[in-house]
Amino acid sequence: MRVLHPENIIEEGGAIFAANHASYLDPPIIGTTCKNPIFYLARKTLLKWPLLGPIFPALNVVPVDQERPDMSALKNIIKLVRAGERTIIFPEGSRTLDGALQPAQPGIGLVVAKTLAPVVPMRIFGSYEAFPRGAKKVRLARITVVVGKPIYFTAAEVQKGRESYQAISERVLGEIARLELPKS
Numbered sequence: 001m002r003v004l005h006p007e008n009i010i011e012e013g014g015a016i017f018a019a020n021h022a023s024y025l026d027p028p029i030i031g032t033t034c035k036n037p038i039f040y041l042a043r044k045t046l047l048k049w050p051l052l053g054p055i056f057p058a059l060n061v062v063p064v065d066q067e068r069p070d071m072s073a074l075k076n077i078i079k080l081v082r083a084g085e086r087t088i089i090f091p092e093g094s095r096t097l098d099g100a101l102q103p104a105q106p107g108i109g110l111v112v113a114k115t116l117a118p119v120v121p122m123r124i125f126g127s128y129e130a131f132p133r134g135a136k137k138v139r140l141a142r143i144t145v146v147v148g149k150p151i152y153f154t155a156a157e158v159q160k161g162r163e164s165y166q167a168i169s170e171r172v173l174g175e176i177a178r179l180e181l182p183k184s
Contacts, residue, residue, distance in 0.1 A: 001143040003033045004182070008147040011036050014081040014117040015150070018108055018172045021090035022099055022128035025138070029124055030088045033145055039080050039087040041073055062087075066094070074110060081115045091173045099128040104173040109165030112172075113158045119172055121148035123179035146179040 009017075017038065019030055027040045037060055044063040047053045056063075062080075064073035077087050093105035112119060123146045130141035151172065158164060 001029065001032070001145070003145045003147065005147040006033060008120060008149050009034060010086065010118055010120055010150060012084075014084050014115060015086045016081065016108065016111060016115075016117050016119045017086065017088045017122055018091055018119050018176060019088065019122040019124055019145075020096075020101055020176055021092050021094065022096050022124065023131045023133070024095070025127045025131050025143075026090070026095075026124055027088060029127060029143060029145060030122060033122070033147070034086065036086065039077065039085055041077065041087070041089060074107060077111055078114045081111065081117045087111075091169050091176070095133045096128065097133055099132065101173065101177055104166070104169035106162055106165035106169050108172055109168030112153055112168050113160065113165060116153055116155060116158065118150040118152050119175075120150050121172060121175040121179060122146065123148075123176050125181055144181060146181065148175055148179050151175060 017030055019026060031038055039060040039062055041064050042056065042061045044065045047056050047063055062073055062076050081087055089108045089111060091104045091108045092102040093107065096102050126141045126143040130143060131138045
């Protein structure tokens with residue numbers, strides 16, 4: 001695994017890391033790019049896994065119920081970011097089925113609107129090839145994380161409401177989409 005432009009990672013103070021989501025490997029991949037702890041949103045059902053489920057809370061996992069709208073998870077994340085913590089949020093909401101970017105969901109826009117925390121766009125290349133959705137085992141693949149320059153939002157840019165949250169999410173996903181692997 002390699003990380004390009006790690007100097008863009010915000011290690012102190014509240015921040016949101018925003019990345020594409022292609023694999024179960026994505027959260028630990030992002031976690032290993034950071035020197036300091038970060039918090040993760042994860043499906044509530046993952047906490048029921050026999051071996052890993054019980055240790056997820058110790059790894060800063062904030063469970064989210066994907067079966068119904070779960071504002072409690074987002075409120076937890078907002079509280080953590082306001083307290084100076086960092087979190088990873090996948091603007092797409094769930095893992096891709098085909099490796100391509102999916103449409104942005106408004107959740108990250110809500111967190112940005114409520115915290116005005118900087119957003120560090122990240123694009124993970126190779127995690128889909130290593131462990132795509134539905135795969136039973138991990139395959140060998142070259143993983144590269146490209147870290148973009150932080151995005152700063154002002155109170156004047158951020159409005160209340162789903163349309164504004166969606167627009168923020170789309171802007172963040174657009175920045176992720178612009179990140180590319182070097183030609184070499």
